[in-house]
Amino acid sequence: METQVKTENKYRVSIDLLNDAVGKEIATSLQYMYFHTHFEDDRYRYLSRILREISIAEMRHIEEFSDRILFLQGDVDMNPSFRTRRITEPKEMLRLAMQLEQSTIDSYNEASRIASECKDAVTHRMFQDVIAEEERHLDTFRTELQNLIDYGGEYLALQSAAGSEQASRSFGRSGGEE
Numbered sequence: 001m002e003t004q005v006k007t008e009n010k011y012r013v014s015i016d017l018l019n020d021a022v023g024k025e026i027a028t029s030l031q032y033m034y035f036h037t038h039f040e041d042d043r044y045r046y047l048s049r050i051l052r053e054i055s056i057a058e059m060r061h062i063e064e065f066s067d068r069i070l071f072l073q074g075d076v077d078m079n080p081s082f083r084t085r086r087i088t089e090p091k092e093m094l095r096l097a098m099q100l101e102q103s104t105i106d107s108y109n110e111a112s113r114i115a116s117e118c119k120d121a122v123t124h125r126m127f128q129d130v131i132a133e134e135e136r137h138l139d140t141f142r143t144e145l146q147n148l149i150d151y152g153g154e155y156l157a158l159q160s161a162a163g164s165e166q167a168s169r170s171f172g173r174s175g176g177e178e
Helices: 012-041 045-071 090-117 121-173
Strands: none
Touching: 012 045, 012 090, 012 121, 045 090, 045 121, 090 121
């Protein structure tokens, strides 16, 4: 009978940090897709597009982190770190998005530091690169929240009108006109 000696993976800390990040990215991507669908339903075309694009960016992070985990000979834990929150008021949606981004930035700064201390330069750099993108997301959400605060319903009404205009053009192209 052959016995297999199980050795501890020297990248266990990095794998755990990356799996934690995967869980955050999955949950955040789902939250943003939830917001996207509500903005889309309300015909807030611009906000809908922003949330969709950022949700997809979060999915790319999942893939990058997962690839790194597999390279380090770990296994990927594809479970969200939190449940999607059912928020439908635009200001509250953007406030939560800002909180999620800030929390992620803080967490990834710590993960980057730890990866560096564990002499895993690639994981360290991955976290730094993702932090830069998360900061851009945070800035976008701050700007959109400020627009809502400054212009209120008019800001949303303009987006809704633009969404209605596009929908009516699409309807005309699909043969719905008589």
